[in-house]
Amino acid sequence: MAEISRSELHKLEFPTAVAITNAKHLSSYNWIEAKSPTIVVPGSPALWDPPSRSTRVNKDSGLVYINQNTARHPDFPLEPLFIALYTTQPSFDILSTDVVTDRNNLRKLLAFIGAGDEGDALKPFTFDIEIHKNTALFSRAEASNQEFIRPDEFRGFGHEFEKAYTRNQIDGSTGHHRVISYRFGDMEFIVRHETDGYVGESVKRHRSSIEGNQTDELSSALESLSLASSSSLTNSHGISSRLVVRQEGQTVPLNSTLEIKTRVFRKPISIQEVAPQIWLSQTPKLVRAYHQGGIFQTPQVEDVTQDIQRWQTQNQANLRRLAALIHKILEIVKRCNNRATLRYVCDGDKLVISPLGGRKMLPDHLYLKWEAKPTPPNSA
Template identity: 30%
Template sequence: MSDYWKARGKTYQTSNRYYQKKSTPHGVCVSSIPPPPLGKLIQSLNKDDLDKDAKDFTDKASIQDCSLVTSYNWLDKSDPTILIPGTPPRWTPLPGETKLAQDSNDHFRDKNASKYPSHPMESTVLAALSHDPNLPAELDIVACYSSLGNLVRFVLGKDKSFRILVQAVGSTVFFVRRENSPTEKLEDIKGHGHTFPEAYTTWDAEMKGSAHSHRILKYNFGGLRMLVRAEADAYVAEKDDGAPAQPLGRSTSAESKNPSALRSTTTADVADLSQLISTLTSTNHPSPPTSKPATKITVTTTTNPPTRQVPQPQILEIKTRVIWKKDKEDTVYEEMPKLWLAQISRLVVAYHDKGVFGTDSAEIEVQDVRPRVERWER
């Protein structure tokens, strides 16, 4: 990893309601790391400017023809290692009441960047090309849901600063998330947005040793062919999945961990890919200096037969809230950008009373959010 980033990678605090796993006061954004220098100002764009252009827009502002390309898990190793295909942890709710500790500060703001700071999107490209080597010729935009979510909030008039590097390779444009440092950690975390999923989900045997899971979707939006990466919190096992089906908890409508299970790893020959991605760096946004060449990403596969891809309707987004917010906040609306961009149809909202989950008042709700997402999109 770059010595430059090691010297600067401290902590970061965010108030973004879109990232409720990191509970901080609304309207406060604090970073102990100064942002990288900006390049030359090319053009200023206001939200009102978009309203004028929208009158001439003829395509539908809706996500169409969505399909899962592939998935991958980052393994909990010191060297960058991904497992293709990957699976998020299975939803395994605990019976009765459970008291959990609050979150700690041991969580990175950008998980992909923290694993591979040189090129945070390289794992996405590797996984996608492993599925379909001809995929790049079909794409207009490659991005993560976080970058696209920032653009959605800008269009919605939300006041939050963000930075995205826009880089072109041939006819494909990459939207690359850019934080002040790829190793920024979340500061002064309060809540249970991490400890709850750790307690209420379980990695399948083939996925033991995983740190987190990501899915790569392909869909059309506004006439553009897009490849979108999104982290997956969990999945619900169905009866024919080979894993025991788990109770969903209180179901409502939104309208009202064994490394030996893996084959020996093989190092992917990504020299050409690394060279290609290195050309993405704009002269206005130089990469931080490095003292040695970046370590290649190692690709690991599961034992035969290959891991079955979890269908998109089984993916869960998990959020936790203190009980007094139950009647004061619309959690579905707050999470709408992620639910829409990642095409997630199930949302778990887990309420707690001073860290105690699963009580009669602090229940765990599993909501079918598809109707609201579809209505919001229109």
């Protein structure tokens, strides 16, 4: 259908300076081990709880998720995002959103614009796009959504470090995902991303099952949730979802979340390397953990808010191209019946956009949310 080569990027530039503004936490959830695909809303990230002394950490091994949402719920990988959103905010107006995406898709587009900035060759990538009522859905597509690290392989210590230096707040959790919103350029985004941890107190555990008849008392943080509305998402209109939803945990504020990076001590981790990832999720805190032969000293939690703001200012050329590139992509997709696949092809160093077939990205009942009229504010 269309191609966008890197050599054309100089023609794309948003007309004004760009920044992420009005970042807000919308919802969150944890995947847990269960017979059926099960999320816990709002769940909780793992609590930063480091050992008091230097600690030897095992190398990563076993099952590792690359894209857990698709691995656990392949029929509709974006469904958990929307179910969590409407569980915590039943009257959310999705019509006000221009793009719904995983952070990973935006990272890949930004890497295409600034390939080589992080020192690594850009690898092929793919994601699917569907536009419904002027809201674009970006669905992440990976060659493999999980991998198994054999005992004789070495892939670093990152996953085992997190197990040793953080404490799960949700039993059986295999990952915490946040759903945030912000404005970038002239568009409103909803972005889902995985969160490594948070700093603060342990969360209070309160449970309630949306799918069953259990009605355990909820904490004050969950009192405002509408169980009836949440239940109707999966049970109305004769639609049944394989996704099981439990209410448990407590919302952790965005300003308490952190990103964890590990590396051998002789290779320092620069802000430039991690800035795109942290900027796209507006994560304010960073842990840079260094090891020698798998032995880690206790690292510090850094507030990198100012560093990321400086990076945003210093990288305006690439960020303005990112805003313009997203507009360009959406224009092309609209000309292709609002459904397309975007691929980065190394041969030719270009993005290729082609028609997308197959099923829609969401179950039918979720599309009804675009038809719902926003609840008017109470008159004084």
